Amino acid sequence: MDIERFKGKVALITGGASGIGAATARRIADEGGTVVICDRYGSAAAELADELGGTAFQLDVTDLERTVEVVSGLERVDVLVSAAGVDVCDTVPNTTPDEWRTILDVDLTGVYNSCRAVLPRFVVQGGGAIVTISSAIGTVGERNRSAYCAAKAGVENLTRAMALDHGPDGVRANCVAPGLIDTPLIRNGKVSGADDPGAMQAMVDRHHALGRIGQPSEVAAAIAFLASDDASFITGAILPVDAGWTAQ
Template sequence: MAFQTRLQDLHALVTGGAAGIGAAVVRRLAAEGARVAILDRDAAGAQALAAETGAAVAAADLTDFAAVRAAVARLGPFDIAVNNAGVDQHAFFTQTTEADWRRLLAINLEAAFCVSHAVLPAMQAQGFGRLVMIGSEAGRLGSRGGAVYAAAKAGLEAFGKSLAMENARYGITVNTVLPGPIDTPLLRQAVAEGGDKLLRAMEGSTLLRRLGAPEEVAAAVAYLASREAGFVTGETLAVSGGMPLA
């Protein structure tokens, strides 16, 4: 099978696919032959990307299980699901509120519960599936000013490992990608607020002394979503420029 079409005839769902890492994943999966659907609250952004890639679109609150289930029923069934949607908030823990905790946990962790629960029965029935979680190095290393986000991403990684154990007998693999500092609009917004010092700190947190590109994360996702990765499950793949060693 040619590299360019290694996902040919596979049907993929990408959450939070309207921008940033999610948009890069949508483009990469579509370029490799997958039929892609975007599930995102940003309907306008998703529609713009759909016009470019031919993806299908559903606008839904990813923390609303009924809405997610309805969207999956309309657009699916899926061979691949990428739980990418996420949100961060930079503040020391004692400066956060209960509402902040609930929002961060809901979008970064509970949304993956909703999507995975909705897509897995069809994958089990067909005897094939690829689930890919987009975690974060923060979940492994912790995050000063991002304790709740880090906790949610650590939970997402453990959730993925647990699903890998439960679903291996169905021919379903479940893996997690751990991005480091990636050059996305959200990161650029944070840099604009924090200045050059923050940008230098982010670059310096990696061995390679630079920010990653969303396309580099998308390449890892495309591999884990492919048939070639059939013997890889329950794993974490860091795309972080060597952050743990920096």
């Protein structure tokens, strides 16, 4: 890629070994950035980091102490992409307390932990960019996804709050809200009906005006824009990358 929007910059990406996180690591590296790939699957993170000339850490984002330790050990960090996430598909009565806690711990508290670790660095250095990952159903809701909807809605408002709190410090915080994207979460059938091609196409037809599933690289392009200086006057935004889902 000819453009080098991230030349001289370091981007820390949680959930960076697969899916949207991995696509974002590739995009930022292609644009000249140095990537720090954090994932609970340390070997997969290391493999991708070796390919991209970056650094890898095994990291469970629910562990605040370890997250702070990783960030503290970096010489610099300019961008945080908080992409780690899990999903459970069910209603409130059918979602166990353990499942509820797991979704909230990873998808919402994990974002808080990552941001809590980097924000003091960003404030001291006079700036930085945070991009969080929500979902179309963090904005509009969906059947049988109660815990995930709640967590992702929380991510959106947490992002807005950070934008307001830390704009005076030169920190920008934005969020992307993808629709159905071809990631391991989808391919492994974690979304209800995802293991049935007919059911998945019906979901796409119902929600996506463009009539197809999205690719991780398409979300990564939006993340790279928000993390770059091209978005220097954008903060507190929730950017739909959802083929028109939330336009309905």
